[in-house]
Amino acid sequence: MKILITGGAGYIGSTVTDLLIEQGHTAVVYDNLSHGRRELTPAGVEFVEGELSDRAKIEKVFNLARDAHQPFDAVLHFAALIEAGESMQKPELYFRNNTASTLALLEAMLACGPKRLVFSSTAAVYGEPETVPILEDARLAPTNAYGHSKLLVEQMLTWLHRIHGFAYASLRYFNVAGAAETAEGIVRGESHEPETHLIPLLLDVALGRRACIRIYGDDYPTPDGTCIRDYIHVADLADAHLRALDALLAGRGQQAPLVYNLGNGKGFSVREVVESARRVTGHAIPAEVQPRRPGDPAVLVASSEKAMRELGWKPRYTELDGILRTAWTWHQRRYRA
Ligand SMILES: NC(=O)c1ccc[n+]([C@@H]2O[C@H](COP(=O)([O-])OP(=O)(O)OC[C@H]3O[C@@H](n4cnc5c(N)ncnc54)[C@H](O)[C@@H]3O)[C@@H](O)[C@H]2O)c1
Numbered sequence: 304m305k306i307l308i309t310g311g312a313g314y315i316g317s318t319v320t321d322l323l324i325e326q327g328h329t330a331v332v333y334d335n336l337s338h339g340r341r342e343l344t345p346a347g348v349e350f351v352e353g354e355l356s357d358r359a360k361i362e363k364v365f366n367l368a369r370d371a372h373q374p375f376d377a378v379l380h381f382a383a384l385i386e387a388g389e390s391m392q393k394p395e396l397y398f399r400n401n402t403a404s405t406l407a408l409l410e411a412m413l414a415c416g417p418k419r420l421v422f423s424s425t426a427a428v429y430g431e432p433e434t435v436p437i438l439e440d441a442r443l444a445p446t447n448a449y450g451h452s453k454l455l456v457e458q459m460l461t462w463l464h465r466i467h468g469f470a471y472a473s474l475r476y477f478n479v480a481g482a483a484e485t486a487e488g489i490v491r492g493e494s495h496e497p498e499t500h501l502i503p504l505l506l507d508v509a510l511g512r513r514a515c516i517r518i519y520g521d522d523y524p525t526p527d528g529t530c531i532r533d534y535i536h537v538a539d540l541a542d543a544h545l546r547a548l549d550a551l552l553a554g555r556g557q558q559a560p561l562v563y564n565l566g567n568g569k570g571f572s573v574r575e576v577v578e579s580a581r582r583v584t585g586h587a588i589p590a591e592v593q594p595r596r597p598g599d600p601a602v603l604v605a606s607s608e609k610a611m612r613e614l615g616w617k618p619r620y621t622e623l624d625g626i627l628r629t630a631w632t633w634h635q636r637r638y639r640a
Contacts, residue, residue: 312339
């Protein structure tokens with residue numbers, strides 16, 4: 304397969320690019336480097352620095368490939384801004400970058416690119432769930448602008464499917480974590496700038512890069528009062544992408560869009576994650592409780608039964624300590640060097 308990977312210089316996109324290359328496929332990374340790093344692109348992979356909203360540039364990438372008789376088979380679309388907190392201060396930024404810019408990509412695909420897409424959606428499209436674990440047909444009612452910017456893309460995609468037969472898989476990731484092991488060891492992992500995700504923040508404290516971890520709210524209706532989330536290992540997530548691509552290339556997705564939750568089906572509270580980080584790093588990791596953040600649902604846990612049934616997918620990392628250990632290995636490698 305030949306795949307265009309938007310946002311491939313980021314955490315998840317670069318991990319999936321690695322897996323594609325390892326399995327003998329060809330990838331081209333397209334990223335504006337606003338939050339990614341060029342050096343994350345695996346050796347031998349073509350990198351195009353470009354803005355998602357630049358339809359002409361994306362069309363050029365598609366046309367050059369077609370003229371060289373090596374057209375793209377599909378697009379993996381990771382490029383997005385991902386901070387729920389920031390989206391509640393600057394919603395317009397999220398609707399511009401994540402929604403409007405995605406429309407430019409979709410227009411370029413309709414004009415001269417492949418008509419198959421795997422979209423990085425998010426558990427944030429559900430908002431506060433009515434029942435857990437969450438099934439794909441649950442009510443979609445985001446509680447933050449980030450989640451809504453992704454839901455709008457899903458809605459655009461349904462119309463492109465209905466009217467143009469555009470085939471897509473929308474993968475609703477829960478909390479992605481950990482670092483993938485490759486033949487060269489653990490060479491990439493999670494880091495965002497600025498960092499807002501719990502696990503890398505905890506590991507920063509363990510390395511002395513931050514003084515303490517902030518727990519946002521301990522008065523939620525959960526057993527220990529802190530939010531509960533479902534953590535999926537990035538290697539399991541990458542595997543699901545390859546399976547979704549295979550399904551699209553096999554013609555599934557023509558009759559109906561493929562929409563899957565991707566989580567490991569277990570929920571862990573913020574306090575449980577803190578405890579796990581203490582065990583794995585051997586560091587005391589001081590914590591301080593802060594008020595709740597707006598737009599944070601109390602519990603987000605996936606049912607990924609559908610992905611398991613239809614894609615034959617099964618997460619390998621189901622325990623928190625196992626996920627944390629891979630993250631810790633990479634974090635030390637990146638920041639202790
Ligand atoms: N990390 C998670 O836990 C999580 C959970 C659910 C969904 N997701 C989704 O997965 C995708 C990847 O997330 P990540 O954690 O790897 O984030 P990341 O910030 O590491 O990667 C995103 C990449 O997209 C690029 N990008 C952003 N806007 C762009 C634009 N307008 N044009 C071109 N490139 C642009 C950035 O430079 C960056 O390299 C995102 O779509 C995110 O919404 C992530």
